[in-house]
Amino acid sequence: MSSGGTPLATGLDVRLASRSGTLTDSTAGFAPGYVQANLAILPERLAGDFLRFCQRNPKPCPLIGVSEVGDPTLAAIGADLDIRTDVPGYRVFRDGVVIAETTDIRDYWRDDLVTFAIGCSLSFEEALLDADVPLRHVEAGVKVPMFRTNIACIPAGPFAGPMVVSMRPMTPAQAIRAVQITSRYPAVHGAPVHIGLPEAIGITDLSKPDYGDAVEIRPGELPVFWACGVTPQSVIAAAKIDFAMAHAPGMMLATDLKNHALATG
């Protein structure tokens, strides 16, 4: 466990710091090399529909872990993991509306809840930076810009809605390299879903993202779009189901999985 000036070096460090209340902010930059995940917690009654939704939409919703019903652990992706305390911040939804933002969901826990851990772009961004592909939002110190598209997810039960994408500006040579690199990471959104023609996927103004922050696109660059883990949270909210929980934006579930272990080859 991290204490004092010690950095949060591992997924376990981040989880324990979240549990103790030491970490109550974004997990970005902590536990480098470890997979961080989007979080969705749903009643078991809807778990089958959501599993089918993820299976049908693997690019925005790549599942890296699913718990047993009512079980707050997820041993396959984290030792000593307690999903009720180990994320720095949570959102609690009723009928699609956020009714609470909290650092601890023990009071909301129920025996019928199922936890879904969904891959996150932080993993492939690390692979891109390792390959010297620069990321504008990282350089600018802002959130990646995200946009709702006109690409419809394949529905399952009450879960339906548009794919949300993140955008990173790149030169064509960087974009080609980024396709190669991110294709190796299907568990964390994989290859881009679009390059270069934002209007073709329903995005009319790149300077006005629906989530996150705008970034500059320079002459000689193309916008490159990846399916985004905001999609499942957006779909869950739109379904207006009676009860659901998720991580608060930027406050991810840090796991014991290593990013490089997700690469397919």
Add this chain to the structure above:
Amino acid sequence: MSSGGTPLATGLDVRLASRSGTLTDSTAGFAPGYVQANLAILPERLAGDFLRFCQRNPKPCPLIGVSEVGDPTLAAIGADLDIRTDVPGYRVFRDGVVIAETTDIRDYWRDDLVTFAIGCSLSFEEALLDADVPLRHVEAGVKVPMFRTNIACIPAGPFAGPMVVSMRPMTPAQAIRAVQITSRYPAVHGAPVHIGLPEAIGITDLSKPDYGDAVEIRPGELPVFWACGVTPQSVIAAAKIDFAMAHAPGMMLATDLKNHALATG
């Protein structure tokens, strides 16, 4: 060997038909599944420079075979191969100028010549078509459009000049898939070198290719550019070396290698 109505099904079929004079035209469409290669034949005195040029510019000049000095065989890529007769048509250059077009170079053969077989886009085009990525020039029944770029090859000895690229229009989703597929084929030009911004690589008018035929680019499509095997022939001509030979356009060296055997994974 092919005879009568029998198609030229293998690389050996194509070579023997070329040798016998039965085939004197383009090899496109014959020996499906077999690697066809660009051909360069140079005096041994320049072979070291050309080998260094290929090593430094592997995308336009991926070497798949190099002969012994003075030896017209290339057993590693073709059984019973005689490079002097087994290509349907040849060009003979003196001082960078074509002095002969012929179907047989036995009269030009010398004991100091070295043969270079260089990968060709027909191999990756087969992989793209297998993956249902359509190719406009194939559908239109014309030659792929090729352009000189402002991308300088890395020189070696007398060999220097701009990279020539081929262009295929694709939707962004097809372009992403094409990057994935062609990345597996570094021996036949590999991943694209550019997508989407032709002026950035010195191409001002896509309707006026420097070689081959123009093809339509439809709304919602991006031009995707691959390094092209015309580059080495262009570089050899520009070097104005005293003697060189090459295949005539479209009349490739059919080998015994299988396209799928070139895939890296």
